[in-house]
Amino acid sequence: xxxxxxxxxxxxxxxxxxxDIWKNRTEKVNAELFTLTYGAIVSQLCTDYxxxxxxxxxxxxxxxxxxxxxxxxxxxxxxxLPRCENMVSTSEVVSKCAFKIFLNITPQITNxxxxxxxxxxxxxxxxxxxxxxxxMDAMKQLWYSNIxxxxxxxxxxxxxxxxxVWFISDVLRGDPQTELRIKLNKVLKDEIPxxxx
Amino acid sequence: xxxxxxxxxxxxxxxxxAEFTAQQGQQGQVxxxxxxxxxxxNPFILHASLDIIEDLQWKTNPNTQSGSxxxxxxxxxxxxxxxxxxxxxxxxxxxxYGLAVTAYLTYGGMKFVMIHGNMxxxxxxxxxxxxxxxxxxxxxLYIKTLMNPFYKINDPITSxxxxxxxxALARKYLNK
Amino acid sequence: MSQRxxxxxTSDEGVFNNSxxxxxxxxxxxxxxxxxxxxxxxxRLYNESLMFRKQEVSLSATTFLFQGMVSYIxxxxxxxxxxxxxxxxxxxxxxxxxxxxLNLRASIPATAHSRTSNFxxxxxxxxxxxxxxxxxxxxxxxxxxGASEHIYHNHENGSDSIASLITNTRSRDLKILDxxxxxxxxxxxxxxxxxxxxxxxxxxxxxxxxIVDNRPVLTQFIPGGVSCDYFVCGIIQGxxxxxxxxxxVSAHCMPQNGFDRRVVYLIQFDxxxxxxxxxxxxx
Numbered sequence: 001x002x003x004x005x006x007x008x009x010x011x012x013x014x015x016x017x018x019x020d021i022w023k024n025r026t027e028k029v030n031a032e033l034f035t036l037t038y039g040a041i042v043s044q045l046c047t048d049y050x051x052x053x054x055x056x057x058x059x060x061x062x063x064x065x066x067x068x069x070x071x072x073x074x075x076x077x078x079x080x081l082p083r084c085e086n087m088v089s090t091s092e093v094v095s096k097c098a099f100k101i102f103l104n105i106t107p108q109i110t111n112x113x114x115x116x117x118x119x120x121x122x123x124x125x126x127x128x129x130x131x132x133x134x135x136m137d138a139m140k141q142l143w144y145s146n147i148x149x150x151x152x153x154x155x156x157x158x159x160x161x162x163x164x165v166w167f168i169s170d171v172l173r174g175d176p177q178t179e180l181r182i183k184l185n186k187v188l189k190d191e192i193p194x195x196x197x
Numbered sequence: 198x199x200x201x202x203x204x205x206x207x208x209x210x211x212x213x214x215a216e217f218t219a220q221q222g223q224q225g226q227v228x229x230x231x232x233x234x235x236x237x238x239n240p241f242i243l244h245a246s247l248d249i250i251e252d253l254q255w256k257t258n259p260n261t262q263s264g265s266x267x268x269x270x271x272x273x274x275x276x277x278x279x280x281x282x283x284x285x286x287x288x289x290x291x292x293x294y295g296l297a298v299t300a301y302l303t304y305g306g307m308k309f310v311m312i313h314g315n316m317x318x319x320x321x322x323x324x325x326x327x328x329x330x331x332x333x334x335x336x337x338l339y340i341k342t343l344m345n346p347f348y349k350i351n352d353p354i355t356s357x358x359x360x361x362x363x364x365a366l367a368r369k370y371l372n373k
Numbered sequence: 374m375s376q377r378x379x380x381x382x383t384s385d386e387g388v389f390n391n392s393x394x395x396x397x398x399x400x401x402x403x404x405x406x407x408x409x410x411x412x413x414x415x416x417r418l419y420n421e422s423l424m425f426r427k428q429e430v431s432l433s434a435t436t437f438l439f440q441g442m443v444s445y446i447x448x449x450x451x452x453x454x455x456x457x458x459x460x461x462x463x464x465x466x467x468x469x470x471x472x473x474x475l476n477l478r479a480s481i482p483a484t485a486h487s488r489t490s491n492f493x494x495x496x497x498x499x500x501x502x503x504x505x506x507x508x509x510x511x512x513x514x515x516x517x518x519g520a521s522e523h524i525y526h527n528h529e530n531g532s533d534s535i536a537s538l539i540t541n542t543r544s545r546d547l548k549i550l551d552x553x554x555x556x557x558x559x560x561x562x563x564x565x566x567x568x569x570x571x572x573x574x575x576x577x578x579x580x581x582x583x584i585v586d587n588r589p590v591l592t593q594f595i596p597g598g599v600s601c602d603y604f605v606c607g608i609i610q611g612x613x614x615x616x617x618x619x620x621x622v623s624a625h626c627m628p629q630n631g632f633d634r635r636v637v638y639l640i641q642f643d644x645x646x647x648x649x650x651x652x653x654x655x656x
Contacts, residue, residue, distance in 0.1 A: 027432040029590065033564050034430045034438060036470065039346030040463040041442050046347070048449070063441045071437055102434040127430055131344035133356070133418040138347075147441070171417065201401060214401035230403055240400075255547055255653050283541040304476040304545055305469060305615045333536040340473045341419055350469055350615065357394035358416030364404045365413060 014092045018100035021078055026101060031127045038128050042144060053141035060143070064150020072155040075101070083159065087184050088112075090161065091119050094152065094182070103127055107180070118183035120168065126178055134172050143167045145178075152182060160188040198314045198321065199230045200371055201239040202363070204339065205308040206351040209247060211240070212307070213354045217367040231314055235296075243310050246291035246298045250308055253300075259287050285336070286329045297321040301332035305343075305350070309335060331370035338362055422533045425478055432590070439591045443601055457603040461622075464607020469615035471608070475559055477535055480543040545616075549642065549650060552618055553582055556609060564608070565590045580642040584609065587632040599624040602636050609638055619643040 042060070049055040079097055084090040091109045099105050099121075107121035128145045143149075149165040156163045162185045169175035204213040216239075218230045231239065253259040284302070291298040293312075297320075301309040309332050313321045342348050342359060354360075395402070442463065450456035546552045557572040565586075575581035592601045602624035610622040620642040627637045 022431075028429040029432050029435050029566065030563060031428040031430045032425075034435045036346075036467045037435070037438055037442065037463075040466055041438075041445075043346040043466070044459075044463060059445075063445055066444070067437045067441050071433075074433055102431050104428070104430055127428065131341070131346075131418060131421060133345050133347065133416065135347050147438075203401070211397055213395050214397075215395065216401040216403040218404055254545075255649065257547065257654075284544050284547075285542040302545060304473050306617050330536070333539055333542060334534065336473075336542075337423060337477065337534055337536045338419065340423060340470075340477060341421065343470055343473055344423075345418055346466075349466075353395060353397040355394045355396060356416070356419075358414040358419050360394040360402075361414040362419055367404065 010089060011092050011096065015096045015100075015106075017079065017081075018097040018106070021097070021101050022104060025078065028104075031104075032130075035127055035130045038147070039132065046138070046142075051137060053138050057141075057143050057146045060146040061150040061153070064147035064152075065154040066150075067147070068151040068154025068156075069158050071102075071151060072158040075155065076159075087117055087119065090156075091121075091182070095121060098155070111179075111181075113183070118181065121180045121182070123178040123180060129170075129172055129178075132172055139173055143170060144172050145170065148180065152180075156182075157188070160190060162186050162188050198372075200314065200367065201231065201236075201243070201312040202367070203240070203243055203310050204335075204354070205243075205247065205310060207306055208351060209244070210351060211353070212351065213359070213363075214240075215360065215363055215367070217364065217371060235314070239312055242293045242296065242298065242312055245293075246300065246310060247308065249290050250287065250300045250302065250310070253287050253290065254302055254306070257284070259284050286325075286332055288325055289323055295320060297323055299323060299328055299332075301329075301336070303336055303339065307339065327370045331366055334366045334370075335363055338366075423474065423477070423535050424533050436591060436594055439601075439604070440595065443595065443604075453600060457600055460601065460603045461607035461610065464604040464609075465611035465614070468608040468611025468613075471560060471563070472612045472615050475555075475563060476543050476545075477539075479559060480539045480541070481535060482538070482540070548654060549582070549618065549646065552613060552616060553584070553640070556612060557584055560608075560612060561586075564605075578641075580644065580647055582640045582642075584638045584640065585635065586638070587629075587635045589634055589636050592636075593634060599626045599636055602638075605636075606638060609640065613640070613642075618646050620646070 041063075042056070045056045045059050046053070049059065075098060078101065081093060081097065084093055095107050095109050099107055105123065105125045105127070107123045109119055110122055111120040113119070123145075126145060128148070132144060134142060134144065138144075143166075146167065149167065152165045153163060156165075164181075164183045164185060166181055168179040168181050170178045172178075200217045202215050202217065203211055206212045216230065216236070230236070285304075287300045287302065289297050290300045295315040297313045299311050299313065303309070311328070313323060315321045338359060339354075342354055342356065343350065348354075443460070446459045446463075447456055450459060546555060553572055557569045561567065561569040561584075569584045570587045571583070571585035573583040573585065575583065586605075589602060589605070591604065592599075595601050606622040606624050610620060613620050613622075620640050622641075623639045625637045625639060627635055629635050
């Protein structure tokens with residue numbers, strides 16, 4: 001958290017931009033429809049994969065990845081943000097613009113690695129997981145909101161950031177907080193994105 | 198007085214059952230539950246009333262015909278000062294010797310049914326306001342259960358958290 | 374559902390002494406007076422409030438998610454019929470939840486709103502509050518966060534349980550038309566922010582009704598036919614079937630007046646629904 005105060009000006013303006021877009025340029029729908037739709041997806045996957053929760057995690061991740069690679073265009077078109085110079089500004093954009101504009105939440109940025117290439121997002125609110133109680137057999141295996149990891153992975157890859165994204169903890173599993181980790185592997189070379197040639 | 202409470206699913210399957218024991222308060226006194234022979238009968242008494250409930254389910258004012266739907270003996274047991282205009286809480290629907298059966302229907306047709314045991318062989322007095330409040334609170338707990346994407350309608354509700362809340366409601370409304 | 378029909382033949386103690394929840398193979402547990410002071414078993418789910426918090430997410434997040442679901446189902450379906458019926462099932466489960474939830478919420482008397490004006494005020498206007506504080510140093514995120522913590526915190530005292538605000542529940546709808554009015558009005562507003570554009574009774578067949586949506590929210594960015602609208606068919610069907618008005622619902626694309634994505638949801642009730650209505654309420 002000390003990191004966000006190291007560049008308060010940028011963080012503040014991103015925050016302002018995110019809130020402005022949410023308020024003035026975002027069509028909104030009832031969050032409960034979103035929650036219920038996601039619930040139907042996860043419960044169907046658990047049935048389809050016969051409660052092999054590892055498989056369910058992977059499927060949610062890949063569903064998210066496919067969303068992320070398309071969602072980034074929408075995001076860039078609406079924010080018109082310049083390219084991030086480092087992971088610190090990336091983290092601010094993800095939290096204060098991306099999460100804000102799409103889900104109307106602003107996760108806290110914390111737990112920076114020493115090299116400043118990895119950070120955590122703490123999701124105090126999570127519209128995906130309202131009204132959810134994991135069954136006993138899923139408690140230790142299922143990452144209920146794993147679609148978010150896939151979305152972030154896919155979207156960041158499209159802006160040349162090759163990242164690993166995974167959940168460290170989830171209140172649904174009885175953990176004290178929901179923590180999502182983002183770690184930069186490498187910055188991809190500027191080239192024509194796959195599928196656009 | 199003890200109660201036997203059950204949630205009956207849409208295939209007449211038990212979704213949840215519980216037995217509440219009266220708290221007599223005095224130390225050392227034997228707590229009054231249902232006698233063992235009655236305990237075993239409870240599910241049968243309850244199921245016998247399901248037909249009555251299904252009939253009441255499609256009546257516009259299920260509570261206006263008080264008495265007529267419970268074999269003629271129910272009307273005078275019901276507190277008349279309660280203006281029951283809703284059709285979820287059905288008041289007393291049936292009786293079996295000294296026991297009274299009350300019922301409540303959710304919007305999705307789940308049946309909440311309760312057998313009210315008697316205290317000293319006297320007839321059971323139903324406090325409709327308390328019983329209704331109990332049912333409504335359980336209804337809300339049931340909806341929370343239903344909102345969980347991992348819960349399927351008609352599945353037994355095995356959550357200890359649900360169980361402990363229902364029992365707390367019984368203490369609050371039924372066995373004060 | 375698990376398949377345990379027979380009691381485990383091993384010793385009983387483990388079964389009867391545990392303080393777990395209801396076990397349907399055993400039957401009701403008796404609550405004992407010495408449990409009177411027993412603490413409530415903690416649970417996120419049961420501590421959440423069912424009160425409508427009027428929270429919103431972006432339309433694009435919802436449609437991206439919807440498209441993710443659609444393409445997953447599409448890749449796992451062998452035919453368009455299978456695709457439509459799987460999508461229908463997803464909607465069905467949501468419809469049966471909404472039947473209970475929205476009816477109970479509709480039971481809250483208007484006067485209760487003023488009694489709880491503090492609570493409802495903060496959540497209902499959270500979006501306005503968000504807007505007003507946008508740009509100021511205290512974040513809107515912190516605002517709504519505070520509100521939700523407030524909700525969780527208070528719930529165990531019953532201060533924002535719906536039941537505590539209700540004296541009489543909203544009447545269960547017993548007639549076809551009352552059910553459909555609720556879907557057309559309350560359900561549509563809840564899902565899509567406006568009532569449906571029309572509710573029509575078929576002039577040809579007694580058991581057929583139509584709900585019209587000029588501009589379907591979820592499928593507006595998906596090119597092609599009405600297959601994807603079977604999700605909403607499922608919601609309607611789940612709502613009506615669970616209320617014991619069994620029916621089939623299908624989607625039909627019928628452009629009109631410049632609404633080229635206009636969808637008509639055709640609801641066909643089982644014959645016995647009409648028979649019951651004739652028997653109970655006369656024609």
